Amino acid sequence: MLYVANQNSNTLSVVNTATNAVAAAPATSFSPASMALSPDGARLYVSNPNSNQILVYNTANNTVVGSFAIGQTPLGITTDATRVYVALHANAAVAVFSASTLLQQANIRVGFGPSAIAYSQALNRVYVANTLSNSVSVIDPTRIGTSAAPIIGSITVPDSPVALTIAADGRTAWVASSARPTLARIDLGQGTVDARIQLPVSPAGLALSPDQSRAYVTGYGPQVAVVDTRAESVLKTTALPGCPQVRCLAMSAAVSADGKLVYIANTSLNQISVLNAETNELTTTRINVGQSPRAVLVGPAPRTTPSAAEVSN
Amino acid sequence: MRRLALLLASLLPLAAQADPAAAGPLTVATQDYKIAAVPMPTVAYPIDIWGQVWYPEDLAKGPYPFVFLLHGNHGICRAPGSMVDLGTTSFPPNCPPGQVQTPNHAGYDYLARRLASHGYIVASMNANAINVRANGNPERGQVVVEHLRYWQAWNSPAGGEPFGTMFSGKVDLQNIGLMGHSRGGEGVRAALEFNRQAGRPFGIKGIIEIGPVDFGRTTSPTLVTTGNPVYDAADTAWSVILPSCDADVSDNQGMRAFDRAFQITETAGPTPKSQLYILGANHNFYNSEWTPEDPGFSCIDFPIITDRPQQEAIGTVYVNGFMRTYLGGEKFQYLFHGDSDQPTSIRTPVAHSYAETPARNLLIDNFQGAFSPMNTLLGGPNATGNIAAVRCIDTGCRNPPPAAWRHDPGQAAVRLDWPDGGTGTPYYAIHVGPDGGGPRDVSAYALFSFRVAAAFDPKNPVIESQNFSLRMVDATGAVSKLIPVTNYKAIPYPTGYGFRRSVLRTVRIPLADFAGVDFKQLTRVDLIFDKQPQGALFLADVLFAPARP
Amino acid sequence: MTRRTIFSAFAAFMVFARTMKGAKMTARRPKQSGERRAESDSAGPVLFELTAEERWPVRGLDPVLHIGGTIIDSYRFGNAENTSLIFTCYDASQLQEGAAVFMRYGQDESSRIDFPNFAWSTVKE
Numbered sequence: 001m002l003y004v005a006n007q008n009s010n011t012l013s014v015v016n017t018a019t020n021a022v023a024a025a026p027a028t029s030f031s032p033a034s035m036a037l038s039p040d041g042a043r044l045y046v047s048n049p050n051s052n053q054i055l056v057y058n059t060a061n062n063t064v065v066g067s068f069a070i071g072q073t074p075l076g077i078t079t080d081a082t083r084v085y086v087a088l089h090a091n092a093a094v095a096v097f098s099a100s101t102l103l104q105q106a107n108i109r110v111g112f113g114p115s116a117i118a119y120s121q122a123l124n125r126v127y128v129a130n131t132l133s134n135s136v137s138v139i140d141p142t143r144i145g146t147s148a149a150p151i152i153g154s155i156t157v158p159d160s161p162v163a164l165t166i167a168a169d170g171r172t173a174w175v176a177s178s179a180r181p182t183l184a185r186i187d188l189g190q191g192t193v194d195a196r197i198q199l200p201v202s203p204a205g206l207a208l209s210p211d212q213s214r215a216y217v218t219g220y221g222p223q224v225a226v227v228d229t230r231a232e233s234v235l236k237t238t239a240l241p242g243c244p245q246v247r248c249l250a251m252s253a254a255v256s257a258d259g260k261l262v263y264i265a266n267t268s269l270n271q272i273s274v275l276n277a278e279t280n281e282l283t284t285t286r287i288n289v290g291q292s293p294r295a296v297l298v299g300p301a302p303r304t305t306p307s308a309a310e311v312s313n
Numbered sequence: 314m315r316r317l318a319l320l321l322a323s324l325l326p327l328a329a330q331a332d333p334a335a336a337g338p339l340t341v342a343t344q345d346y347k348i349a350a351v352p353m354p355t356v357a358y359p360i361d362i363w364g365q366v367w368y369p370e371d372l373a374k375g376p377y378p379f380v381f382l383l384h385g386n387h388g389i390c391r392a393p394g395s396m397v398d399l400g401t402t403s404f405p406p407n408c409p410p411g412q413v414q415t416p417n418h419a420g421y422d423y424l425a426r427r428l429a430s431h432g433y434i435v436a437s438m439n440a441n442a443i444n445v446r447a448n449g450n451p452e453r454g455q456v457v458v459e460h461l462r463y464w465q466a467w468n469s470p471a472g473g474e475p476f477g478t479m480f481s482g483k484v485d486l487q488n489i490g491l492m493g494h495s496r497g498g499e500g501v502r503a504a505l506e507f508n509r510q511a512g513r514p515f516g517i518k519g520i521i522e523i524g525p526v527d528f529g530r531t532t533s534p535t536l537v538t539t540g541n542p543v544y545d546a547a548d549t550a551w552s553v554i555l556p557s558c559d560a561d562v563s564d565n566q567g568m569r570a571f572d573r574a575f576q577i578t579e580t581a582g583p584t585p586k587s588q589l590y591i592l593g594a595n596h597n598f599y600n601s602e603w604t605p606e607d608p609g610f611s612c613i614d615f616p617i618i619t620d621r622p623q624q625e626a627i628g629t630v631y632v633n634g635f636m637r638t639y640l641g642g643e644k645f646q647y648l649f650h651g652d653s654d655q656p657t658s659i660r661t662p663v664a665h666s667y668a669e670t671p672a673r674n675l676l677i678d679n680f681q682g683a684f685s686p687m688n689t690l691l692g693g694p695n696a697t698g699n700i701a702a703v704r705c706i707d708t709g710c711r712n713p714p715p716a717a718w719r720h721d722p723g724q725a726a727v728r729l730d731w732p733d734g735g736t737g738t739p740y741y742a743i744h745v746g747p748d749g750g751g752p753r754d755v756s757a758y759a760l761f762s763f764r765v766a767a768a769f770d771p772k773n774p775v776i777e778s779q780n781f782s783l784r785m786v787d788a789t790g791a792v793s794k795l796i797p798v799t800n801y802k803a804i805p806y807p808t809g810y811g812f813r814r815s816v817l818r819t820v821r822i823p824l825a826d827f828a829g830v831d832f833k834q835l836t837r838v839d840l841i842f843d844k845q846p847q848g849a850l851f852l853a854d855v856l857f858a859p860a861r862p
Numbered sequence: 863m864t865r866r867t868i869f870s871a872f873a874a875f876m877v878f879a880r881t882m883k884g885a886k887m888t889a890r891r892p893k894q895s896g897e898r899r900a901e902s903d904s905a906g907p908v909l910f911e912l913t914a915e916e917r918w919p920v921r922g923l924d925p926v927l928h929i930g931g932t933i934i935d936s937y938r939f940g941n942a943e944n945t946s947l948i949f950t951c952y953d954a955s956q957l958q959e960g961a962a963v964f965m966r967y968g969q970d971e972s973s974r975i976d977f978p979n980f981a982w983s984t985v986k987e
Contacts, residue, residue: 007352007358008350008352008359030404031404033358049357049358050358050405068906069892071936072447072935073358090357090449091540104953107952112542113355113451113540113541115354133542158510159510160355162354178354180511180512203354245351245473246463246467246473247351247459247462247463249353249354267352291350292352385922386921386924388919389920397917399917399943400944401939402938402939402942445920445938447924447936448935524922526968560972562922563923563970563972564969596922607880811970811971811972812971
């Protein structure tokens with residue numbers, strides 16, 4: 001399934017990727033911005049920065065099973081086995097809550113303007129990009145609830161980091177910065193930036209192929225840049241369908257589990273475009289979703305039997 | 314010869330000054346623009362790209378300098394026809410049924426169209442979507458830069474919605490001035506920083522702030538941390554208007570940003586920094602859409618301005634004068650350095666603080682050194698007689714409550730209290746030479762400058778100005794005449810809204826006025842407290858400055 | 863000291879306050895939903911609703927609720943007339959029984975309003 005957060009219609013679009021039909025459009029709270037799935041795929045967490053709320057959905061039937069407040073302007077979300085981590089953009093903090101009780105366990109002071117956040121299972125670390133401090137804070141979850149400070153490091157990442165994603169092996173992070181468009185690679189074991197690639201796109205969204213060979217950066221234009229991560233160079237920049245305004249934006253990308261398709265949220269056009277990862281060409285598929293899709297997320301494969309709602313669409 | 318020229322210059326009668334608030338020759342047109350609910354990667358929630366632009370109706374010439382205005386936090390919803398502005402129960406900028414959005418950005422029409430008539434394109438953005446929530450200042454800065462990117466597109470040959478090509482080639486985005494009011498002040502300072510991080514795609518030549526906040530800088534004793542770093546006005550001409558009767562930002566936070574002008578590193582220069590402490594001015598009258606923040610119009614010991622047109626006239630003088638000087642190359646610098654009288658239309662005292670690129674000054678002492686005040690940064694020793702000289706910084710300068718010191722936590726001063734148990738004329742002799750008492754050549758400089766404020770202390774006179782005298786001494790032992798400070802600036806009793814605060818103001822004295830000493834071998838500046846039998850003052854930032862560029 | 867300076871010093875020491883008519887505070891747990899919630903009283907958010915007979919102004923300075931050393935700056939309006947201002951403390955475990963409570967816009971002491979000390983018994987479910 002493909003999950004899309006539509007920031008201006010206050011809805012999700014749940015798309016059956018087998019048919020590219022919108023299977024459900026559940027309501028959210030105000031201005032949904034970011035999403036994360038629980039490791040077992042059963043729960044979807046959605047941040048709503050204009051109501052300072054997190055909503056929790058049961059992905060089996062797309063109903064809200066939890067809604068609560070844990071801090072101001074929640075933005076990026078990530079999960080590990082037992083906890084959910086939320087970047088509180090206005091509070092310079094990461095709020096941590098228990099996935100089982102939905103109660104807050106910690107409020108960790110990080111840099112200014114934390115936005116994107118991700119978890120490395122291999123290293124058992126949470127990484128959060130602080131857009132206003134030009135840094136990535138490193139959190140050790142084993143320290144939460146103890147007297148030891150959960151922040152164990154800070155990695156300098158210049159030029160307003162806005163997107164962060166961690167490779168499947170958990171040992172490398174990629175960070176897109178928007179002030180001077182760049183893509184930085186972080187060796188998470190060393191805690192240092194070991195490559196910086198100039199981007200032709202002012203970035204908003206970032207996704208990695210499962211084998212980490214490709215990074216997909218979406219941004220203003222709207223455009224998507226395909227980056228060869230091993231050659232550390234941009235392979236191709238593709239324009240997405242534009243909008244009537246002078247500033248058009250694609251804010252997010254997500255790669256299918258088999259790495260063959262890249263779903264791109266074309267925010268200004270209220271559509272998902274699909275890039276063929278083998279040819280790096282846009283397919284003709286355009287999925288109409290709600291207003292201003294800001295985030296896309298690929299989830300577990302859909303059921304093979306279409307639901308009654310899908311049949312009737 | 315040079316000293317003679319300087320002497321003559323100081324004696325010239327005040328030339329008839331042009332009026333910075335006068336209407337210009339051009340007819341002005343205005344339009345709104347609005348692209349609703351735009352998501353941005355650096356802002357968590359969607360914002361309207363909504364503004365009003367004033368411009369010469371005949372855009373035949375150009376490109377025109379571009380001025381961008383940013384209002385502050387304020388209610389965003391009102392009943393139609395009402396001036397009572399409310400926060401929403403939904404999320405900004407949505408209003409409850411029956412209410413309409415407050416056009417907060419329209420409240421600078423009175424100064425925008427005046428400036429446009431001189432050949433400027435002036436745009437004012439609406440920040441309702443950011444309002445009615447804690448802080449939001451980094452977001453304000455991001456949205457300012459986003460507006461500039463839209464203007465970059467509208468300036469391009471292709472133009473774009475909604476203007477088509479009417480502004481193509483008309484907007485000089487390398488000659489931009491920003492004005493921010495209240496939270497908009499820190500917002501435009503944040504925009505300056507975001508522009509710098511992006512490699513300065515836009516040429517921001519000047520920023521003027523009115524009653525701004527400075528949320529990035531926590532202040533003791535109650536540390537209320539906020540969600541943004543400190544924003545400084547580096548590498549740009551900058552001015553801050555501090556309304557002395559500001560009943561909103563009642564601690565005049567903008568003075569902290571001025572204090573930091575002495576501490577920040579700048580790569581460009583000269584970039585003049587000024588602070589205008591305007592006696593009697595309030596916060597809200599600068600925006601014609603805003604009703605007074607304190608309908609009771611209370612202020613301690615100073616008549617508050619209750620006449621909206623008077624305060625709008627002040628806003629027009631300084632905002633127009635700023636932009637016409639630092640973007641337009643006109644000659645209204647006196648509005649900001651304060652070395653000569655302010656326009657008669659101002660009708661209320663203005664206390665100036667002024668600094669030009671610190672690297673060009675000879676700083677004698679900012680009292681931050683461990684050995685201040687009895688040794689300067691450059692050497693020593695200093696001497697005192699019948700006066701207590703105690704260095705203070707931050708909370709050390711606050712006494713007594715409810716009066717306060719609200720300067721930047723990094724701002725140091727020496728507090729001088731006299732008399733101090735003796736009978737002779739109190740003095741504080743500052744040695745300007747190197748360690749051990751030798752002379753220093755200060756002949757390259759034109760002005761002696763320091764900052765001073767009266768403490769809230771019963772030793773100070775309340776109605777008349779506090780005062781003292783200055784003289785200079787050279788290595789031959791020659792002594793200049795004694796010059797009273799009030800020949801140049803007053804040192805009034807602290808006033809303010811809600812509590813009295815000591816606000817440092819700059820005194821700048823031409824060296825030529827200290828006749829009779831050889832500036833090539835100066836040894837001392839003596840502060841002689843011969844004018845008032847007692848007093849308590851803060852002294853800061855003692856330096857020699859070159860002639861104004 | 864002259865009589866004039868004595869008078870002025872006295873006048874300056876008078877507390878200058880802008881009062882809000884009828885200011886009151888109530889505390890409650892927000893309606894939160896979830897599949898499983900701990901039974902603990904002291905976890906999760908607490909809302910503090912400040913009501914008055916006049917509207918709470920929207921200013922350059924933010925309204926901030928202080929409960930002991932806990933600083934709460936997340937707020938929203940509870941009604942269209944803005945006579946209700948609701949602060950959200952996201953983590954109630956920060957709240958100390960008996961702590962002094964006041965609301966103030968930034969550090970503007972003239973806007974300070976004191977409320978009764980915090981007591982868990984006053985928090986409605």
